[in-house]
Each structure stands twice: as structure tokens, then as C-alpha cells.
Amino acid sequence: MSDYFIGLTGGIASGKSALEKAFAAHGIVVADADLLAREVVQPGTPALAAVVERFGRGVLLADGQLDRAALRQRVFGDDVERRALEAILHPAIRARLQEICQNATSPYAIAVIPLLAEGGGREAYPWLHRILMVDTPTAVQKARLMQRDGIDAALAERMMAAQASRADRLALADDIVVNDGDIAHLQRAADALHRRYLALAAATP
Template identity: 65%
Template sequence: MSGYVIGLTGGIASGKSALGREFESLGVTVVDADVVAREVVAPGPVLSRIAERFGQHLLQPDGTLDRRALRELVFADEELRLALEAITHPAIRERLRAQCDAAPGPYAIAAIPLLTEAGGRRVYPWLDRVLVVDAPVSLQRERLMARDGIDAALADRMIAAQARREQRLALADDVVVNDGNPAHLQARARELAAQYLALSQAG
């Protein structure tokens, strides 16, 4: 049971997943909020509430959620998006925390891409530290264009839709600058893993 949790966050295409994999290679449990979000909308109570609120037509013949149809619906209407978040976010946070608490080892990492946008420590008061992966906006743009096959204008809109870099950094206890050097990322993960081990054992 881990009694110490680090929140890992960063802007789109900043390298959160790459850093998370480095921690996993060191034997640290990383619980991904995006994976938990998909688990939460599997057939069950949360999906039933979504279908009641947004319509049964969002259920596929096998009873699972038509994620694409729901995404198109809520991203066209801010009010609907907020209504969806009111249903899903509490369940995501609860499951995320339960999985972190149940993780083997003295500490776990909760990878939460939209930690800043969701309300930071006010909404996640159980995080002991926040680790931000930071990358220059020009590098984020470059990675996004290569990763998603999009143009610079769309990449800029996607970056602008998230919290500003300064807002994320204001939340950080620790920062890893991901300049695209894998050796640097690996070295920082090892340093931080040792630091978090010491902090978790000191508590």
C-alpha cells in the first residue's frame, strides 16, 4: 500500500508519457487518469447516468459508450461538456486515488494531464507533491504536428486550449524540462525516484 502520491502533469506533447514510462521502468506504479477515465465509462452506474442525461442513442448495440458521438456532442456545447464532467470527474478522482492507494511500494504516481485545468490541489488535496513536465511551446508544436499529422495552426489551437505554461509551473513542487534528450529524462527520473522514496519513508 502506497501512502504517498505524486501528481504528474504537463502540457500536451510535453513528454508526460515518456517520463511516466521512465518511472515504470524503475518499478514505480503510474496510474493514468486517461486510462481511468475510459474505465469509468464502461457499462455500469456512471454510463447509465450519462445515457439518462445525454440520450440512449449514445449507447452502442453491445451496451458500451459511443465515445466519438459523445465527444462530438459535448465539445460543441460548453454547458453539455460541464454536465458530463460533473458526472465523470468525481468517479475518475475516486478511482484514481483508490488505485494509487492500493499500489505496491512506498509511493505511486498519478498521471493527470489536466490537473491544472481541473482545479489543481483544491480538487486533488490528496496529492503530496506535483511534478510538472515542461517543454518550450515551440517544441510542443513541433511534436504535436509530427505526432498527429496536423498543421501549425491546429497545433497552436490545441496548445492554447490548455492552461498556460505559467499556471502549470505555479503548481509544481518539481519540474522536469523535456528538451527531447532521452538520457536527460532518464537521469531526472532516477533522481526524482530516489527523492520521492526518501520523502515517502520520512512521513
């Protein structure tokens, strides 16, 4: 079981997925909050029951699965509704992230938390030993987002503005990877960090 944990975060289209894959290639267990956000609301889970109690059965599909489109429509642009949803989902996601990391068989484990800054930072994740941020210059991030999602500049800017600022994320970070190059650059950064994290994990009582 692992007892050394890294939080990996970064803005939208910053390169988190590519860095996550680089660590996984070293045999490191990675828990991804975006994937767990789907797991915690599967039929029969307490979180889905709480969502239905709060938002009504109109957010369910005929087969009992969560209707994500309907729920997004319900909370989009409504801060009260969005906060109500987050109050249900975030604790469940945090608990699963910690459980997976603590049960990891690798020397250390990584929790990928895109909304780490928005979701309470270190106070919400006191079990993290370090926070790693993928940092991308704003212009590069915008161009990648437009290309990835096939959207225009205005929508890309709105999506970026909806997240925590780059400065807020940088303020949380212990380690920073600047992702303004190619995938080989990101791989080299991951290799160096992997060696560092192995040493830090070995030195942790």
C-alpha cells in the same frame, strides 16, 4: 500500501507518457487518468448510466459501449455540455486514481493527471503530496504535437490553447522536468526524482 503520492501533469505532447514509463521501470505504481477515463464508463458502471441519463441513448453503440465519437461531437464547442460531462466523469476518475494509489505496493505512487490544472488543481486532489510537471517550451511542444498527430500548425495551436496555460501549470508544480532534450535526459531526471521521492516517502509518518 503506499501513503505518499505524486501528481504528474503537463501539457499535450510534453512527454508525460515517457516520464510515466521511466517511473514504472523503477517498479512504481502509476495510475493514469486517461486510461481510467475509459474504465469508469464501461457498461454497467454508475458513470455510464449517468452519461446516458444526461445525454441520451444516442451516445451508446449497439453493444452498450460508450460511443466516444458521438459524445465528443455532442460536447465539442459547447461549454455547458462539456461541463456537464466533466461533472459526471471527473469525480469517478479522481476516486479511482486515489484508490489505485492508496492500494499501491510501491514505496510511493504516481497519479498521471493531464488536466490537473483544468480540473481543480490541489483543491480537487488534496491527497497529493507533490505535483510534478513536465515542462516543454511552447515551440518544441507545438512541433512534437504536429509530428505526433500528423496535424498542421493551426490545429496544433488550437489544441494547445484549449488547455490551461503553461504559467498556470507551473504555478502548481513542486517539481519540474524540462523536456527539451532526448529520452536519455528524461530518464536521468526520472532517476533523480525517484531517489528523492523514495527519501521523502520514507520520511513521511
